Amino acid sequence: MKSLKLLFAVMATVAALTAGAQEPLREFRGAWMHIIGQEHYAKRTTAQNQAYLREQLDRLKASGVNAVIFQVRPQADAAYPSRLEPWSRWLSGTAGVAPKPVWDPLQFMITEAHKRGMELHAWINPYRVTSSKSDKPARSSVYYKHPEWFIRYADGKIYFDPGLPESRDFIDKVVRDLLARYDLDAIHMDDYFYPYPVSGKEFPDDKSYEQYGDGMNRDDWRRHNVDLLIEQLHNTIAEVKPWVRLGISPFGIWRNKKNDPRGSDTDGLQCYDALYADCPLWTRRGWVDYMVPQLYWQLEHKRAPTLELMRWWNTQANGRHMYYGLDVNNMMDNRDIAAGGGDTTRNNQLYHKLEIMARLDSVHGLVWWPGYSVTKNYKGVADSLRTTTQSLPALPAPYTWLDNKAPSPVSHLRLATAKNGGKELTWEAAATSDPMQQAVRFVVYAWPTADKSQQSPATVWLITGETRVAVPADMRQHRFAVQAVDRCNNVSAPITLK
Numbered sequence: 001m002k003s004l005k006l007l008f009a010v011m012a013t014v015a016a017l018t019a020g021a022q023e024p025l026r027e028f029r030g031a032w033m034h035i036i037g038q039e040h041y042a043k044r045t046t047a048q049n050q051a052y053l054r055e056q057l058d059r060l061k062a063s064g065v066n067a068v069i070f071q072v073r074p075q076a077d078a079a080y081p082s083r084l085e086p087w088s089r090w091l092s093g094t095a096g097v098a099p100k101p102v103w104d105p106l107q108f109m110i111t112e113a114h115k116r117g118m119e120l121h122a123w124i125n126p127y128r129v130t131s132s133k134s135d136k137p138a139r140s141s142v143y144y145k146h147p148e149w150f151i152r153y154a155d156g157k158i159y160f161d162p163g164l165p166e167s168r169d170f171i172d173k174v175v176r177d178l179l180a181r182y183d184l185d186a187i188h189m190d191d192y193f194y195p196y197p198v199s200g201k202e203f204p205d206d207k208s209y210e211q212y213g214d215g216m217n218r219d220d221w222r223r224h225n226v227d228l229l230i231e232q233l234h235n236t237i238a239e240v241k242p243w244v245r246l247g248i249s250p251f252g253i254w255r256n257k258k259n260d261p262r263g264s265d266t267d268g269l270q271c272y273d274a275l276y277a278d279c280p281l282w283t284r285r286g287w288v289d290y291m292v293p294q295l296y297w298q299l300e301h302k303r304a305p306t307l308e309l310m311r312w313w314n315t316q317a318n319g320r321h322m323y324y325g326l327d328v329n330n331m332m333d334n335r336d337i338a339a340g341g342g343d344t345t346r347n348n349q350l351y352h353k354l355e356i357m358a359r360l361d362s363v364h365g366l367v368w369w370p371g372y373s374v375t376k377n378y379k380g381v382a383d384s385l386r387t388t389t390q391s392l393p394a395l396p397a398p399y400t401w402l403d404n405k406a407p408s409p410v411s412h413l414r415l416a417t418a419k420n421g422g423k424e425l426t427w428e429a430a431a432t433s434d435p436m437q438q439a440v441r442f443v444v445y446a447w448p449t450a451d452k453s454q455q456s457p458a459t460v461w462l463i464t465g466e467t468r469v470a471v472p473a474d475m476r477q478h479r480f481a482v483q484a485v486d487r488c489n490n491v492s493a494p495i496t497l498k
Helices: 002-009 048-063 105-117 165-181 206-214 218-240 271-275 281-285 306-316 328-333 352-358 371-375 376-387
Strands: 028-033 067-073 119-124 150-152 158-160 188-189 245-248 321-327 362-369 409-416 422-430 441-448 460-465 469-473 478-485
Touching: 002 422, 028 158, 028 371, 048 105, 048 371, 067 105, 067 245, 105 281, 119 165, 119 352, 150 218, 158 165, 165 188, 165 218, 206 218, 206 362, 218 245, 218 281, 245 306, 281 306, 306 321, 306 352, 328 371, 328 376, 352 376, 409 478, 422 478
Parallel strands: 028 067, 028 362, 067 119, 119 188, 188 245, 321 362
Antiparallel strands: 150 158, 409 422, 422 469, 441 460, 441 478
């Protein structure tokens, strides 16, 4: 949360930021964009959907967001052409039917996000196959080819059986396919591991437990099954594209302190016991690159106070990145609390939550849920982000355990005349045979010629995925500098336009 620490330390005044720094602000600012339940995609034409998604990305970027977590596999289906799974019904209205005319939403989002200097994380749900009792898989679904891999739970939904190696191997195959075909920044999974429990109803996995339980306590065995999947995906990513990250967004409570002294001072559903997700283990083992606990409650919630959970999760990073998932609507709907209780003059909890996060040394950023609430400017949230806490462009912190080598600087930086007669800043990225060192984004600095400022967080003009940018008429007397950014967010030395 380097940018928040800087901003709050200087009362959000750009003038007080340190001049001469060689790094932009460092903060992951993500937004979840789900397709499940979003029926408007199926009601639009391909051209309308593409225009809509461009607009969403533009609005997110204007609000300071630098990473989009886009849902591409909500229920053993695909928001992209796949030989393994059917087209998602959330795109066309019918499971297994492609949108018309056919397009590739995932590739479209990668291209458009990268063009804007934003990361694109492919969000998959590992086990869920249907999302309601009446929902049915497409006829081409693997569900009909291997019905023995699946379980129908008391909630009426169909799930892969996490206890079967075949289930893990198929999910791994889907991820391998995504990695092979797409230029992704990360694979992302949310909180749906074993299903949320139905009161009094056991998950019916007797058959797989009998075959693979090996005398383990059943709860421990279930957690072990999820651990095996996370480890397998980690190993696959390291093998195929080691610069791609694996991120997990678990339910916000791991364990309650009353049940485990290592847990948080809360009293709610525990993802360790209910969903069989032992998330801190995954950061300790280095299987995940970032964690995004879903801290969707108000600060003073009686059973799950976000104030307590922010402090607890700060201790669970274990050398990996920790981002906090914040519910936009909940945050903007609830009045702030004073340190000793009671209301303050703030009508929402946005600034208070960000102020708390800025003081936590292991927190590297946040993710907004849902991204659509940001783009709709729910209760002015986008205005607040754009003008205050996310007003300066930022890069996510580097993933140094994957790669800590800086890319080569850009070359041939110049201010040229564009085809339309205007001016544009252009440069060239250094050629390399090492994918880790490939420049995928660029930080562009700009400051008035008469100003003695140099490259600093305050003089970052924009972050882009392109090697040319139009220069407005009122900036043609500015000085410019450009840094290359590699796949793991290391930055090169800056090159300044003389």
